[in-house]
Amino acid sequence: MSISLLADIGGTNTRFVLANNNCDVLFDSYEAFRNTSAESPELLIKRYMKRQGIDSCDHVVLALAAPVNEEEVVLTNHNWRFTVKSISAASMSNDVLFINDLEALGYGLSELGAEQLQHLAGPRSLDKKGPRIVIGAGTGFNAAIVTQLENGEHFVKAMEAGHMTLTVETQDEFELWQYLAKGRGRASVERAISGRGIEQTYQWFCQRNSTPVVHMNARDISIAASNQSDLMAEKTMQTIANIFARTIGDLVLAFLPTGGIFLSGSVTRAMMPWLRRASFFDAFVAKGRQYDLMHQFPLYILNDDQAALHGCKIAAKQHSLRLRGM
Template identity: 30%
Template sequence: MSDPVLVADIGGTNVRFAIAEAAGGAIAISKPQNFRAEDFETIRDAADAYLESVEAKPKRACFAVAAPVKTAEIKFTNSHWRFQPKEIETALRLDGLRVVNDFYALAAGVDFMPADAFVTVKDGKPDTGAPVLVIGPGTGLGQALIVPTPDSGRVIVATEGGHVSFAPRTDEEFEIKKFIAREHPRVSVERILSGRGLVNIHRALCAVEGTQRVSLQANEITKAAIEGAYPIAVKAVDMFCTILGRVAGDAVLATGARGGVVLGGGILPKIKDVFLNSDFVEHFTEKGRMSEYVGAAPVKMIITEEAALYGAAASLQLN
């Protein structure tokens, strides 16, 4: 059993801490707790509060952050928090602190999560020598590749695939793109497939259909869709799932990820039943003469809240 390490999944609104231990090629997560960013002045204050509550003194840590990590200071777009890893390392009396992108962590943790952390979306016959695509909508549209190496290892490659241009297919999708383009001249798939993107779809559909818009946030749209409260909300979520299928299938074509697809992010678990009954799979595989190529890739979805914590612990092993 390895020494316990501190792991954290830090977003713009919440941070989730836990203690992780590795043994026999497996990772165990214990004592998870959620904190709201607005309740603490700094990430150090939140980390101190967590460590005091669990009475743990880990010597190493890994923070998975929803922010760029290639600078000396980590800055969050949707939070007042910012921190310098070296300062946190010293303040928490750590021998080492690694900071990684949250989707890098998600990809790193796939092989370490328990079986019940996933649900099957689509069966397939994976090519074990091909990359695995990890993709999912949350605050943005994250994407990473798990690339096998000749020595039976793997390399994690975080990409910016969420920022490729959105390619509408139906007349209605063209109208939605034109609506979004009034505010954002370049419409990326992230403008559609994210929390903000779901709001964009809902707003655009209201305008296209001439319906008085009920102002809803992303979580309210998904809740309304699940309950069938607003027809436009139902339609927005259905379109969201359809476009995600098409984008994920295109990403398999672009990357050769016939090893499979893992869907992550914070939105899909909240609409699990709606998503599993959507047209995602049909549009994922509908690639003309390349349909068989894409159809070989199995698809599964992460449903555990602890996914990035497993990934943060796994990232320490990849360091």
């Protein structure tokens, strides 16, 4: 039996699972580790393989929170560097594939069941052949586009949407934009829609209202806003939710994803109470003459820690079919 090792290496945790030659995930093989528990991903892979009682793998697919087009991968939020060669040596595999984590989520979409998806707004029926976008808002911001080809395969491509220009629509937002742009000359989307963006926006609200900064991280700010225990935190979450809605709307006009918009990431989860408000959908559809068009796109929340692993499996399958010329 051939064995595939699938891993999702995030900024904080690494998740593993094994799959057989039919690309069925092996029951009970799922394990998650803190990245800080190992000195390198190579050592973490060896540890996992030992625990699973395997010496080598036929295929390895790693979903990475990093650009994967360079020879050496430098993880975006953890001090790990590695190459296809070093992972190949650690896993005793000749077939190692790196994919971007948002691309993995994109591949995983087709296998998600109703319990892993939460309908947020727009039509409930998905145009299964229509293009989809998966948006990740967490440490950073990005989007991947998923197109279904005529042979049923999915073509998935991550963009650099987090680096697009941050938009503003009010004088207050423009002042926030200037604060976020300080020392850089510009503010990109992920300067606002990210964990760090929430923290900086909160600091900006505290500063202009001469209020002490009580909360230091995005998680505490979102909790204080939910509890209504800190007005500056509430203003922060409302402002970021509004910018998030507008930004998603702009990406919808760029990609026309009739197959749906799938929101993921820790910032998406922290913003859930705000995403459910009518004001969020109002800001999303506020595209002038395209107001009606904007109602045609289903918005979903992607609730699954293992979605990227499912995506690795599908990417591995497509990759190996392609290698075999099928």
